[in-house]
Structures are given as C-alpha cells and as structure tokens.
Amino acid sequence: MEKHEILKRSQEENQNGDEREKQIQTKSESFSRTLILLFLLVLTFFNFVKGLPVDHLLAVFWAGTAARYYYVFYKKHEKYDLLWGLIATFFCISNILSYLGVNS
Numbered sequence: 001m002e003k004h005e006i007l008k009r010s011q012e013e014n015q016n017g018d019e020r021e022k023q024i025q026t027k028s029e030s031f032s033r034t035l036i037l038l039f040l041l042v043l044t045f046f047n048f049v050k051g052l053p054v055d056h057l058l059a060v061f062w063a064g065t066a067a068r069y070y071y072v073f074y075k076k077h078e079k080y081d082l083l084w085g086l087i088a089t090f091f092c093i094s095n096i097l098s099y100l101g102v103n104s
Contacts (some may be wrong), residue, residue: 037061062092075079 040061044054069085072078 043094055095
C-alpha cells in the first residue's frame with residue numbers, strides 16, 4: 001500500500017474527529033449535564049423550602065431526560081428507550097401545565 005492510499009484511508013476513518021477529541025467531548029457533555037442537574041436540584045430544594053413553585057425546574061429536568069432517551073432510541077432503535085422518552089415527556093408536559101396553573 002502506498003503512502004497516498006494510507007493517508008486517504010486514514011482521513012476517511014477519522015472524518016468525524018479522532019478518538020481523543022470524541023472522548024473529551026463526551027466527558028465535557030457528561031460533566032455539563034451533571035452540573036446542570038445539581039444546580040436544578042439545589043434550586044428545586046430552595047424553592048420547595050420557601051414555598052415557591054418547582055414545576056418549571058422539574059420540567060427542564062424531564063425535558064433533558066426525554067431528549068436523552070429519544071436520541072438513544074434514534075441511534076439504537078430499542079423500544080425500551082422510546083418508552084422512557086415518552087414517560088419523561090409526559091412528566092415534562094405535566095409539570096409545565098401545573099406551573100401554568102392548567103391542572104388547578
């Protein structure tokens with residue numbers, strides 16, 4: 001195999017970035033999600049203690065959870081992930097309606 005062929009094949013294989021870049025991206029996204037969840041939990045706790053509504057914060061959490069499961073379903077096509085996405089969507093919509101006073 002000539003240098004040109006090896007280079008061309010390598011470029012084709014690494015079209016979406018190398019493994020190190022993918023790993024850094026994955027870890028940064030995981031870290032970001034963890035901090036967002038922690039922040040939402042803290043805000044929810046303080047709002048709950050003060051008697052303030054928490055439904056809008058919970059809706060954000062459920063929206064993120066639903067998005068994750070829908071993406072996994074899109075990639076893996078497992079009905080289990082679709083089911084959890086639908087359940088999370090239900091809770092998200094329920095929290096939004098509750099926050100808006102529709103359920104009252």
